[in-house]
Amino acid sequence: MSYLETVHDVYKQAAETPDNQLCCISTPPWNLPDLDVPSIMWDMNYGCGTTVQPRDIPREGPILYIGVGGGLELLQFASLARRPGAVIGVDTVLEMIDICKRNIGIAKASNAWLQDDSIDVRHGDALDLPVGDGEVSLVAQNCLFNVFRDAELRKALSEAHRVLADGGALSLSDPVCDKPIPDALRDDERLRAQCISGAIPLQDYLDLLVETGFGTIEVRARRPYRMLDKRRYDVPENILLESVEIVAYKTPVPADGACIFTGRFAIWTGDAETYNDGLGHHLVRDVPLGVCDKTGAALEALGHPDLFVTDRSWHYAGGGTC
């Protein structure tokens, strides 16, 4: 059995027998107003974070959700968008598609706003998306891309990039690791399919996003997800898996490198009420300004005693400057 067949096998089983321990989410998903979520969708929450970022809901153009699971996030996206054709979901596992459709049907009974044309669930592969170039405003995937090996991960990212309109966003939630996972564990197909051993370090993930062509990247959240502890797994030392939430925009990659926001802030504390570095960064005294890593490093390199740049908080919520 190839590892992609193992992935299929694991999620066929997860469709037939809901298992709320399969992906160990460490924070509860959004509980949105005027949305009634069927309990089966909570039980089938196989994500490791959330990709539903209310500030990113597009006013027009579809949201493409890759790897539908029980349908929880499709329903949440549809609830926030509330327009016909807002959400397309794709999955390779027919049993998962059937269950997802059934769950959405259950949700219709208690959500009057949910119409037949709110969510379209189709058969489709992350590695060959059934959507034309530039047709989608937002792509989301939660806890799927980490199961792919390097070549497939690159392909999945380039497919997401291909289908996005210019300026569109890829919202993803995936596990990452604090140190590389040994090959023997990475080659364990079942653990990989269960989102335990396929994770890569966050920096490698960010590099891949930039290589794919995403020019602006925001790390919205980062939190512990699981421990690969040396008493239970074949690892020389404990490896912490973290769940990250990233939004990557299809904007051109600037010549001097992508703008990656990791929650750094620049603060001017000098005598003057404002500080301008002459490169478009305007700081008001004592007021933190979110900066990308590139700008943060450049400001730090000035060595000015009244200019502070905070460490990465890994929690960026917008409003900053590149």
Ligand SMILES: C[S@@+](CC[C@H](N)C(=O)[O-])C[C@H]1O[C@@H](n2cnc3c(N)ncnc32)[C@H](O)[C@@H]1O
């Ligand atoms: C870990 S589950 C996550 C489900 C959902 N995103 C959630 O957060 O609950 C992975 C999902 O991806 C689907 N899947 C597996 N391989 C896929 C592929 N190549 N393309 C699209 N979906 C795939 C599985 O059937 C399953 O629904």
